[in-house]
Structures are given as structure tokens and as C-alpha cells.
Amino acid sequence: MMLHVRPGGSPVLTVAMPCNPFGLPIDPASVPAVSVRTAPPSFAELVRFAEEYADLRRGTLCGPARHRDAAWPRQALMLAVRRERPQLSLPTIGRRLGGRDHTTVLHGVRAAAERCAADPDFAEMVAAFSRKASL
Structure with a gap:
């Protein structure tokens, strides 16, 4: 059974x-x-986790907000998903994060990787998202 x-x-x-x-x-x-x-968490579960971690309202990461409080967690999630789920293409990640273009995701991944080297708090955020994505 x-x-x-x-x-x-x-x-x-x-x-x-x-x-x-x-x-x-x-x-x-x-x-x-x-x-x-x-089973690994769904993409929607990852977004909810990231919003809770960053203390954002529901729907903020997939919305049009461009301020730092929303953009940095979004970029951290882009980097974590790209690292932990390489089978997801940049266009797929962009679609699931509010219909963003693949070049926006590419910029977010690169910017997040650079920020990780300079900001330990941001690096911890990426690590938390990576742990959640790799379950």
C-alpha cells in the first residue's frame, strides 16, 4: 500500500x-x-519562501516592483534557482517570475553573483534560497 x-x-x-x-x-x-x-518544492513554493524570508507581501517578487527591497530578493532567487535547477531555462525562470525576459534573468543572476562576493547578508539569503530549492 x-x-x-x-x-x-x-x-x-x-x-x-x-x-x-x-x-x-x-x-x-x-x-x-x-x-x-x-519531491522538490514547486517554483511557487520557492517564491513564497523567498517573500517570507525577505518579509515581502505576497506577489511582490512576481510583480512589477523595481525597488531594492523587491529586486534584490528576486535576483537572489534567480541565482539560487539557476544554480540548483539547471534544467530550468532563463526564459522559464523569467516567465515564472512575472513574465520577465530571459535577459533580465541573466542580468539578475550576474548581479546577484557579484553582490554575494561583497555582501555576506545577501550571500546568506542566496544560500537559504539554494537550500530550499535543492530539497
Whole structure:
């Protein structure tokens, strides 16, 4: 029997449960260890995490805001997603961040990489987003 659980928007957990087709009791010592597989968080979950981390209102990262408080977390997320999910193209990342052009994403990735070298707080933000994206 397989049970899929998605508690509160967290990754999908797949738990294998032993079954006895004859209805006989199962000896717990004979049951193999339970394995758990987790699915990586969706892009929308990453955006919500980044908005919460940066203390932004919902929808700010995907919106038109260009002020530093919104742009820097957006660029940090662009860099983290580009590093942790290389299968996503620049146009795909841009579309998912409010319909931005791929060149905007490229600029954001480059700017975030430079800022990481100069600002330890920004580097920690990118690291937090990377950890979340790589789960």
C-alpha cells in the first residue's frame, strides 16, 4: 500500500506500508525500514519562501516592483534557482517570475553573483534560497 501525504504544502511523502493478503498479523521485526522520498518544492513554493524570508507581501517578487527591497530578493532567487535547477531555462525562470525576459534573468543572476562576493547578508539569503530549492 502506498500513502501520499502533502502536509501544509511541504514535499510529497511516499510511505511504503507492508500488506498481508491473508489478513494475518504482521511481525514488526520482519518489516523492512520505511523509505521516504520527497519531491522538490514547486517554483511557487520557492517564491513564497523567498517573500517570507525577505518579509515581502505576497506577489511582490512576481510583480512589477523595481525597488531594492523587491529586486534584490528576486535576483537572489534567480541565482539560487539557476544554480540548483539547471534544467530550468532563463526564459522559464523569467516567465515564472512575472513574465520577465530571459535577459533580465541573466542580468539578475550576474548581479546577484557579484553582490554575494561583497555582501555576506545577501550571500546568506542566496544560500537559504539554494537550500530550499535543492530539497
